[in-house]
Amino acid sequence: MIPRKLVEAIFRRLPVLLLPIVLIPALVVLLKPQPADEYRSVASVWVSSPIGSQGDPFQPERQSFWLTDAQVQARILNELLRTESFRTDVATAAGLTDVAAPAYQQSRAAGEVGSLLSVWPSGSSLVVIEAKASTPEGAKKLADAFISQYQRRSDEETKRQTTIAVAYFNDQLVVAQQELQKRQTDVAKYLQQYPNAADPRSGDLNYRSLAAKMDAQDGVVSGLLNSIQQAYLTAASSAQGQQARFAVQDAPVLAAAPVGQTLKDRLGFPVAGLVMGLLISAAAVYLTFRTDHAIRSSEDLAGLGVPLLGYVPDLNASREYPRYRRIFRAIRRRPGDRNFARRLAAGIATTSERGS
Amino acid sequence: MIVLTTFDSETQTVLLEAVREIQAMAGLAGRSREAYARKPVALGITSPGFGQGKTMLSMALAGSLSHDLGMDVILVDADFNTRSIELDYGIVRGDGLTEALRGAVQIDHIMHRLPDTSLSVVTAGMALGEAERVARSEQAAEIVRDMKERAPCVVFDLPATLHSTTATVLAGLCDGVIVLVKAGETTRAELDMTMRRLKDANVLGIVINRWHSDVPRLVEKSLALKM
Numbered sequence: 001m002i003p004r005k006l007v008e009a010i011f012r013r014l015p016v017l018l019l020p021i022v023l024i025p026a027l028v029v030l031l032k033p034q035p036a037d038e039y040r041s042v043a044s045v046w047v048s049s050p051i052g053s054q055g056d057p058f059q060p061e062r063q064s065f066w067l068t069d070a071q072v073q074a075r076i077l078n079e080l081l082r083t084e085s086f087r088t089d090v091a092t093a094a095g096l097t098d099v100a101a102p103a104y105q106q107s108r109a110a111g112e113v114g115s116l117l118s119v120w121p122s123g124s125s126l127v128v129i130e131a132k133a134s135t136p137e138g139a140k141k142l143a144d145a146f147i148s149q150y151q152r153r154s155d156e157e158t159k160r161q162t163t164i165a166v167a168y169f170n171d172q173l174v175v176a177q178q179e180l181q182k183r184q185t186d187v188a189k190y191l192q193q194y195p196n197a198a199d200p201r202s203g204d205l206n207y208r209s210l211a212a213k214m215d216a217q218d219g220v221v222s223g224l225l226n227s228i229q230q231a232y233l234t235a236a237s238s239a240q241g242q243q244a245r246f247a248v249q250d251a252p253v254l255a256a257a258p259v260g261q262t263l264k265d266r267l268g269f270p271v272a273g274l275v276m277g278l279l280i281s282a283a284a285v286y287l288t289f290r291t292d293h294a295i296r297s298s299e300d301l302a303g304l305g306v307p308l309l310g311y312v313p314d315l316n317a318s319r320e321y322p323r324y325r326r327i328f329r330a331i332r333r334r335p336g337d338r339n340f341a342r343r344l345a346a347g348i349a350t351t352s353e354r355g356s
Numbered sequence: 357m358i359v360l361t362t363f364d365s366e367t368q369t370v371l372l373e374a375v376r377e378i379q380a381m382a383g384l385a386g387r388s389r390e391a392y393a394r395k396p397v398a399l400g401i402t403s404p405g406f407g408q409g410k411t412m413l414s415m416a417l418a419g420s421l422s423h424d425l426g427m428d429v430i431l432v433d434a435d436f437n438t439r440s441i442e443l444d445y446g447i448v449r450g451d452g453l454t455e456a457l458r459g460a461v462q463i464d465h466i467m468h469r470l471p472d473t474s475l476s477v478v479t480a481g482m483a484l485g486e487a488e489r490v491a492r493s494e495q496a497a498e499i500v501r502d503m504k505e506r507a508p509c510v511v512f513d514l515p516a517t518l519h520s521t522t523a524t525v526l527a528g529l530c531d532g533v534i535v536l537v538k539a540g541e542t543t544r545a546e547l548d549m550t551m552r553r554l555k556d557a558n559v560l561g562i563v564i565n566r567w568h569s570d571v572p573r574l575v576e577k578s579l580a581l582k583m
Contacts, residue, residue, distance in 0.1 A: 004581045011570040293543045309381040309561035312374045314568040345412045346444040348419030349475040
């Protein structure tokens with residue numbers, strides 16, 4: 001059951017309570033700075049894993065068979081965007097900062113890049129890259145910088161991995177060749193002692209064992225040489241492979257017109273103002289209700305032990321034109337003719353049949 | 357003697373209906389003239405504070421009882437501080453209840469019969485700061501009895517209970533007391549204090565004066581708000 005006093009508190013102060021609800025959103029609309037024009041540049045990139053090519057160096061193996069190439073690539077790009085160094089590289093390439101700038105400026109530019117770039121998959125093989133900026137040129141430069149920096153990083157990573165692999169295989173090859181040379185020496189020494197040992201008819205088991213070890217080591221050396229050759233081949237073909245895996249289908253272009261404001265941008269602040277106005281009004285109602293200890297209805301007489309005999313209406317108020325009664329009360333807190341009700345009461349005894 | 361009769365008939369009807377409802381709720385309207393003649397009633401009207409409308413209700417109640425039942429009714433201004441009833445009825449200031457309580461005059465000399473009505477008015481007189489003493493005098497109870505012999509219904513306009521102990525004394529002499537509160541002004545704490553002071557009186561009930569609502573009818577009905 002809603003207390004009558006609470007509802008009375010609302011309607012008694014209705015004009016005052018409506019004030020913040022109307023005024024605050026209106027002020028917000030008036031005082032809110034007009035947003036600057038925003039331009040958007042979009043690029044579409046075809047991503048796939050061509051037959052015979054190496055995988056993406058940033059993604060050694062597929063994380064899930066349920067993810068499409070586009071989803072995987074978008075995830076990689078978004079993860080890269082979370083790194084400060086990559087964002088700084090993009091910001092530098094886009095001209096938002098330069099390498100000689102102080103660290104805080106670079107950091108700020110990197111932060112802006114994070115909020116201005118968006119990547120999402122569109123279909124199974126298409127990735128959309130969107131860049132926003134205050135000028136069409138800025139948006140295009142940012143999208144171009146993002147793509148070029150990703151390609152550069154990918155290329156560098158391929159080369160780095162190749163270098164590591166070649167160095168590793170070379171180290172292994174040196175050891176393997178030394179071992180092969182030792183085993184060849186062992187075989188030669190054995191043949192000096194036993195010249196007929198190489199004859200298959202001799203059936204010399206020691207010679208056969210030594211020769212088998214030498215052949216096995218020779219195989220190891222050959223394998224390492226093949227691996228080194230393969231690593232060089234990969235390095236040489238990485239640029240072409242990357243072009244096939246990450247093909248820009250629609251390059252970023254200059255936007256012809258600024259992007260229109262979204263519904264959220266247009267209504268966000270006024271709605272927030274409205275909510276604040278409602279909260280202020282609700283707080284005012286609550287305070288009025290809690291601090292009003294005056295008797296207004298039978299609810300306020302609960303527990304008194306005597307009945308409510310009745311009400312005498314506000315006769316001064318009823319005289320006023322009902323439609324404007326509230327305005328009269330607001331303007332004039334005390335009625336002008338205080339003795340009006342008493343004059344009416346005094347006249348009752350002398351009234352003829354009026355009202356009976 | 358002048359009786360003011362210029363008023364808004366529609367508004368007076370509203371007041372009259374409200375007073376009739378109070379009469380009915382207080383058990384005054386259901387009695388016959390014979391019942392009143394057999395057992396006269398002395399009714400006191402008081403309120404916690406000043407300016408809450410007790411004089412208006414006293415006048416309206418006395419007027420409506422005399423008008424509706426056609427019997428003799430005496431309206432006594434027992435509010436020695438304001439002495440305002442004589443002004444409302446245009447009675448020339450003179451001896452009143454105070455003088456009767458002192459024994460200076462007879463009751464018949466202080467009763468002012470309104471022309472063409474069955475309502476008599478007794479003014480407060482000149483208490484001059486000794487209201488408490490005269491109200492506590494033995495004469496007071498006797499005067500109340502005398503008045504009840506002269507009219508089957510006597511309405512006392514008592515002082516504000518929280519501002520005068522005279523109200524408590526005179527309320528004890530009445531057969532019933534109606535406590536009037538002003539809507540939106542009288543607090544529950546004031547009413548509780550008033551009820552404690554009137555613990556020896558027969559309080560018939562509470563009347564809320566100057567009641568008004570800003571809540572639209574539709575909202576009242578929808579929320580089933582209590583009056």
